[in-house]
Each structure stands twice: as structure tokens, then as C-alpha cells.
Amino acid sequence: MRIALAQIDTTIADFGGTCEKVIHFTKEAKTKGAQMILFPELALGGYPPMDLLDQESFADFSEKALRRLQQEVPPDIAVAIGYVARNRHTQGKALVNAYGVILNGALVFEQEKTLLPTYDVFDEARYFESARKRAVFSYQGLRIGFAICEDMWRESDNPSIHYEIDPIRELLDQGAQIICVPSASPYYAYKMEQRVALTEKICRRGNVPLIYLNLVGANDSIIFDGRSFVAEPHPNGKVSLSLVGPAFEEALLYWDWEEKKGHLFPGSTAPTDRPPSPPREMLSTAQSSLGLSGSSHHQELKQQEDSELDLIEKALVTGIRGYMKKCGFSRAHLGLSGGIDSALVAYLAVQAIGKENVVAFGLPSRFSSRGSRDDAQELAKNLGIRFEMLSIEPAFTAYLQTLEPVFEGRPFDLAEENLQARIRGTLLMAYSNKFNSMLLTTGNKSELAMGYCTLYGDMAGALAPIGDLLKIEVYALCRRINARYEQGGHKPVFPEAILTKAPSAELRPNQVDQDSLPPYEILDEILKLYVLENLSKVEIVQRGWDEALVSRVITAVARAEYKRRQAPPVLKVSRRAFGMGRRMPIARIIYEG
Incomplete structure (x- = not known):
């Protein structure tokens, strides 16, 4: 079976424009022999919709767009896409983050997102109800498990994330032969290495391929890098990326598979007229907010x-x-x-x-x-x-x-x-x-x-x-x-x-920044520890920095919060940017300084 990966750029609440794009990409994929096409998480409606979700009409428009796709996408190709849906249960939040499959005019499968992130720029638990069950989708002899974005990140080493449910394990227990991860995963420096590392764990544990499909483009402060990929395990325990999409560009990619003697032998086709990007090696250094170490002799x-x-x-x-x-x-x-x-x-x-x-x-x-x-x-x-x-x-x-x-x-x-x-x-x-x-x-x-x-x-x-x-x-x-x-x-x-x-x-006459600030090579190192790593003054001082200087920096950062609250949106390229991803009170005691 040939599976198409549609790495697309969407505008929040542009239901009509997104429908047109989905129909166009699906028709193109069908002409190239695809039996299934995958679109990213919440592609229909855009990510993140934030408090638009509090408006009843947003869910109405989402459902109307979904029904339009049922009527207008071509037949004989399964179209999987993310959207906002209403919670069918009588308890819990009114909405769910859903991922459904349309085939021959019918919605034949729907999986709700289980793990709802509430860290950094994410606030999904505010709006959505978590899935109560996980199920696999059977299509043309293949059992596909859909783990929507954060459902994969349970494997993360992030100490601030603790989830009781393991969606991917449940899908594997049900016999999933492929794990598909439709995502709206924002970019920051070296994010790709984290995705690949998590994927390697999953592929080794389940001995199944994993399709990672991401949005591309930018919505407000958040930038999506695309770089969708297919990872497949090998008998020697290694995991390779057989397909990698381009960075920050829309693309339609293809992946072919066939099952022989109980083993998957996948192949891939690069995006149209564009060679696939090479897989990137996992890096062990993260010396700055972007993961850059400054000057290096290596x-x-x-x-x-x-x-x-x-x-x-x-x-x-x-x-x-x-x-x-x-x-x-x-x-x-x-x-x-x-x-x-x-x-x-x-x-x-x-x-x-x-x-x-x-x-x-x-x-x-x-x-x-x-x-x-x-x-x-x-x-x-x-x-x-x-x-x-x-x-x-x-x-x-x-x-x-x-x-x-x-x-x-x-x-x-x-x-x-x-x-x-x-x-x-x-x-x-x-x-x-x-x-x-x-x-x-x-x-x-x-x-x-x-x-x-x-x-x-x-x-x-x-x-x-x-x-x-x-x-x-x-x-x-x-x-x-x-x-x-x-x-x-x-x-x-x-x-x-x-x-x-x-x-x-x-x-003023003869002014330089260092009249008011520590030298940037010193200041920035302290800012990384305090703003990016969330270390306390004691922990920063224990790393060798002058206590008075650390107190000065922490106090200045805290006092400037009222300015940042009135600043224009910042384009996020680090693990923790000012704005949506770092929310601090303005009027407070600066206890940590």
C-alpha cells in the first residue's frame, strides 16, 4: 500500500481554505497511486486555536468542514485528518482533539487525543477532554495505530511530564503494525533530534515502523518546521529514517510498504521534484538556549x-x-x-x-x-x-x-x-x-x-x-x-x-550597553540557566557564578515582566521563549533574587 504524507501549512480558522488544500493534495496523491493520505493534527481549523474554542461556532464550522470533506474528497482513498470535535460523553470538557479517517464519503474511524499537554506554549487540557480508549484502524490488511502528537511524548525524558496512560503501548498491545503520529509540533533548535530519539525508543520497543507527520508554517509566535519522516526498525536493533520531508516547506511525500512473511519491507518516495533531507544524528550538547555551544574546535x-x-x-x-x-x-x-x-x-x-x-x-x-x-x-x-x-x-x-x-x-x-x-x-x-x-x-x-x-x-x-x-x-x-x-x-x-x-x-554621549548590563558573554550564560533551565540562584551560584551578579540579573528579569507583557509577539526558536511559553506574575515579591 502507498501512503501519502501531506505536510501542509494552515491558517487558524480558515476552514474553507484548508478544505480546498486537503482536496487538492488528496487528488494529487491519488494520481500518484496512494491508497491513503495523512494530514497533521488539527489541520482542519489550525493550531493552536486557543480561546476560539470557547466559541460554540468554532466547533460548528469544524464539523461543517469535515462534512464537506466527506462529500468532496475523491473516493477509494482513505483521508486521515485532525480536527476539533464535540465530546460525545455527558461528562468532561465539551470538545476533543480528534483524528478521523474518511473513506468513500463516510467517517469510518475516529481517535481522540489522550495526553493533553499543559506546558510551554501548550494549554490543551484547558479545552479538550482526554480520550477514554485507544483503538487501531484496519485498512487493506494493515493495522494502524494513531498516537496524536503528545501521545508519543510520554517517552520523553522531560522530568516535568508525568502521564499515567501509555497510548502507544495500548496500540501495540492491540496489534498495531504501524504507529502514525500526526502532530502540530513547534520548532525549536535541535527539536528534530528529540523527535528521532523518541521514535527510536518506540520502534525498538514495538518492532514496528513509525510515521511522524508534522505541520509546517507559522501561527503567531509558533513556527512549525515540518520535517515529517518515516522510521523503520531493523533486525540488528538499529532504526533508520527511510523518508524525511523538507524543513519549513509544504510537501507531499510517499511511503510504500508490503508485508512478507510477517515482516514489513517498506520503501519510500521522496517529495515531488525534491530529494529527501538526510537523517540527522542525535547531538549530546546543548550549551545555550538554542543548543549552540558558541565557538567549537571540534x-x-x-x-x-x-x-x-x-x-x-x-x-x-x-x-x-x-x-x-x-x-x-x-x-x-x-x-x-x-x-x-x-x-x-x-x-x-x-x-x-x-x-x-x-x-x-x-x-x-x-x-x-x-x-x-x-x-x-x-x-x-x-x-x-x-x-x-x-x-x-x-x-x-x-x-x-x-x-x-x-x-x-x-x-x-x-x-x-x-x-x-x-x-x-x-x-x-x-x-x-x-x-x-x-x-x-x-x-x-x-x-x-x-x-x-x-x-x-x-x-x-x-x-x-x-x-x-x-x-x-x-x-x-x-x-x-x-x-x-x-x-x-x-x-x-x-x-x-x-x-x-x-x-x-x-x-547619551559615549554610551555602550555594558554601562548598564554585564558583558553579554556573561549575562547570556546566566540567563540560560535562569530563564531556560529554571535554576534557582543557589544552583546558579553553585555553578561558579558571582552571587551578587546572579541576584542582579534575576531581579532585573523579574522587574521587567511588565514590559514583556506589553511586547509584540516573539518568534519562538528556543525551548523557552518569552510570551506564551513563560507566564509570570507582574506584581509580586522577587523571592528568588
């Missing part, structure tokens, strides 16, 4: 890090493109300061929507250096984007004159510094309103963590593309992009001065 590890940096770049580009398209924007703009953060955001925007759709603004004040202005102009030229220079000095002077009576002759301080950032934010938002252009913010994770950013100033905007990259990771990604361009015989994108000069907000 060539193999360096190659793996470069490969993951390339994937991070693709994730951020996918995130920008998806967010803009699904929010109805085709153009973007940003403030280009001549620093590394805005330089990276400008580059990513060009990759996402094209240079003709990106406008950059230089917004100098009396404190802006000539070097920064020149660096911003050179970068804009390298990227081929329109660059406009708007001095904020007239507006700044006018504000100072207006405020002079109430400032009572007090010395220049943070108030005047932040005023400059807010003038810039006002000008950039004015352009957004006038030309329906999306303003991209340029702050990194280190700044967001420490509150080294200005509300209604540099935080003004609709999306924070690099808000989940620590400063050292911003440098690493920029250097990787430059190296890749040089290897291809092209001029580096980022001028050397941007990569080497001391970071500065340039809001």
Missing part, C-alpha cells in the same frame, strides 16, 4: 551548529512571512540603527518578503555616531532596500522645550534617553498607519530579559523576530550568514564594523 560539532543556525534562519524567515501573510500585510519596515540587531532583522525581512517590500529608516539624534549612520546605509545598500534618513533632533528639541517647566532643571537622565526611543517609535508607527506596513521590532532576548528596552519606543511594533535570540546568538547567526555568502563567492551581508563595534543604544 569540526563535526561546528558543522552541526552551522546546520542548526541555517535552520534557525529558515525558522525566523518562515515566522515573519507567515505572520505577515496571515495578518494581511505585504510590506514591512524597521528602524536601522547601524547595530547588529536591526541589521539581522532587516536581512530576515528581505528573505521573507523580498527587498522591494522592505523599507528601513535611519533615525539619528545628536548622540548618533557617524559610523552608525554609515553602517546602516551600507547594510541597506547590501540588501538592496530603500533607506530613508529622518532626524529626530527637531522633535527631540521640541519635546525638551515643552517639558522644561515640569522637569524643574533636573539633570539629563533616563527620561531624556527614553524620550528619543519613543520619538522614533512614533515616527515608525506613523509610517505603518500611512502605508499599511508592518513595523518589525529589533530587540533581542537579552534586552527583553533585562528590560533594556523602552516601552512605546523601540518596543513599538507588531512582531519581534529576534526576541528569542540571546545577544551572543545574534552574533553567531550573523557570522554564519556572512560565512555562507563568502563560501558562495559573494560579498558578506553584514559590514565588519557592525560585527565588531561595541553595542550601544546611543542615547
